[in-house]
Amino acid sequence: MNSRKMEIAVGLFVSLAVAAFLMLALKVADQGMQGSGETYELFAKFDNIGGLKARSAVKVGGVIIGRVDSISLDKDDFTPVVKLVVSQEYGDFPDTSSVSILTSGLLGEQYVGFQPGFSFDGVDTLKPGDFIEDTKSALVLEDLIGQFLFSRNDE
Amino acid sequence: MEFFARTGRNTIDGITRIGRASVMFWGAIVARPRPMKSIPLTIKQMYVVGVQSLLIILVSGLFIGMVMGLQGYTVLVNYGAEESLGPMVALSLLRELGPVVTALLFAGRAGSALTAEIGLMKATEQLSSLEMMAVDPLRQVIAPRLWAGILTMPMLALIFSAIGILGGHLVGVDWLGVDAGSYWSIMQSAVDLNEDIMNGVIKSVVFAIVVTWIAVFNGYDSIPTSEGISKATTQTVVHSSLAVLGLDFVLTAVMFGTE
Numbered sequence: 001m002n003s004r005k006m007e008i009a010v011g012l013f014v015s016l017a018v019a020a021f022l023m024l025a026l027k028v029a030d031q032g033m034q035g036s037g038e039t040y041e042l043f044a045k046f047d048n049i050g051g052l053k054a055r056s057a058v059k060v061g062g063v064i065i066g067r068v069d070s071i072s073l074d075k076d077d078f079t080p081v082v083k084l085v086v087s088q089e090y091g092d093f094p095d096t097s098s099v100s101i102l103t104s105g106l107l108g109e110q111y112v113g114f115q116p117g118f119s120f121d122g123v124d125t126l127k128p129g130d131f132i133e134d135t136k137s138a139l140v141l142e143d144l145i146g147q148f149l150f151s152r153n154d155e
Numbered sequence: 156m157e158f159f160a161r162t163g164r165n166t167i168d169g170i171t172r173i174g175r176a177s178v179m180f181w182g183a184i185v186a187r188p189r190p191m192k193s194i195p196l197t198i199k200q201m202y203v204v205g206v207q208s209l210l211i212i213l214v215s216g217l218f219i220g221m222v223m224g225l226q227g228y229t230v231l232v233n234y235g236a237e238e239s240l241g242p243m244v245a246l247s248l249l250r251e252l253g254p255v256v257t258a259l260l261f262a263g264r265a266g267s268a269l270t271a272e273i274g275l276m277k278a279t280e281q282l283s284s285l286e287m288m289a290v291d292p293l294r295q296v297i298a299p300r301l302w303a304g305i306l307t308m309p310m311l312a313l314i315f316s317a318i319g320i321l322g323g324h325l326v327g328v329d330w331l332g333v334d335a336g337s338y339w340s341i342m343q344s345a346v347d348l349n350e351d352i353m354n355g356v357i358k359s360v361v362f363a364i365v366v367t368w369i370a371v372f373n374g375y376d377s378i379p380t381s382e383g384i385s386k387a388t389t390q391t392v393v394h395s396s397l398a399v400l401g402l403d404f405v406l407t408a409v410m411f412g413t414e
Binding site: 003006007009010012013014016017019020021023024025027028029055057 | 199206245249307310316342351352
């Protein structure tokens with residue numbers, strides 16, 4: 001085989017590998033959607049975060065607007081602080097918005113459900129770095145069962 | 156006494172082999188690289204080692220993806236979780252099967268050929284005649300083959316994973332009726348570029364270095380007889396498969412063990 005044909009074959013091979021990598025990066029890992037655009041940070045304190053993890057989604061009515069960046073524990077009052085990174089495209093949420101930790105499906109993973117509040121005069125918008133005051137914790141199965149048994153005993 | 160003598164002899168043999176292998180690796184790769192002169196030779200070896208391994212990689216990647224789609228579906232459908240087929244196929248291919256199976260196939264398809272070729276060069280005294288002509292066989296013969304193996308195997312592993320995910324799609328979505336949208340979207344939320352794809356690439360680079368090194372060294376160090384070459388070829392396949400499987404555990408424990 002002459003060297004010209006060989007070079008073409010190697011060139012095709014390398015392009016195939018690059019195409020495979022691009023397919024994995026864009027189609028499988030979906031990096032293109034994520035890295036684009038500017039983001040801002042919001043914080044929320046929960047009593048219990050359940051199974052929430054870094055990189056979990058933040059959704060408004062099912063639409064992903066951001067991700068959980070990191071989870072840490074407040075050193076003063078020992079409650080979990082969740083740092084949310086929200087796309088700049090979805091800004092200007094009113095100050096009265098609330099967040100809750102929800103589960104997608106019966107066995108699915110947990111995500112942060114963001115509920116925009118009503119905006120009327122005198123309500124500020126959430127600015128980068130603000131804490132969201134109104135939070136609902138994750139449902140923990142044992143707590144639920146405990147409450148259920150407790151209410152049964154009352155009857 | 157004989158037992159201790161044999162143990163000692165084997166230990167000393169093993170250590171001197173590692174030493175010779177390191178000297179060869181150093182002389183071929185690290186010391187005095189000449190990129191301009193070795194690029195054409197490396198491209199020729201990339202053709203032999205990479206392009207000619209493409210068929211076996213494509214076929215086995217496709218079938219492994221299809222089998223995982225089929226097996227994963229029969230288990231997941233019991234829990235009503237067949238939508239999770241996508242991340243199952245993608246994560247196991249990217250993290251484990253892509254790098255490992257590619258390395259095993261590469262050791263059998265290309266590694267054994269490298270050993271036999273270099274071993275025969277040694278047996279027919281081609282390596283010695285190169286030295287007679289003041290051409291360093293480490294740089295003329297060994298280095299291009301090492302570079303070609305190290306460069307092509309990660310590419311083959313990427314192709315393997317990509318075609319395997321398409322194979323899983325073929326069986327899971329087109330045949331068994333998992334929803335195409337959730338196959339891709341749940342996969343996208345589960346797979347991370349750095350965490351999964353890049354770690355898989357790092358794995359296959361490590362495997363590429365180890366497998367190619369073992370293959371080339373076994374040929375370079377073989378006893379120059381027909382029996383010696385056959386022994387060296389067998390050793391290449393056995394040693395590199397064992398090294399890949401052992402290293403895979405270590406790398407997995409380091410990369411994904413502490414989650």
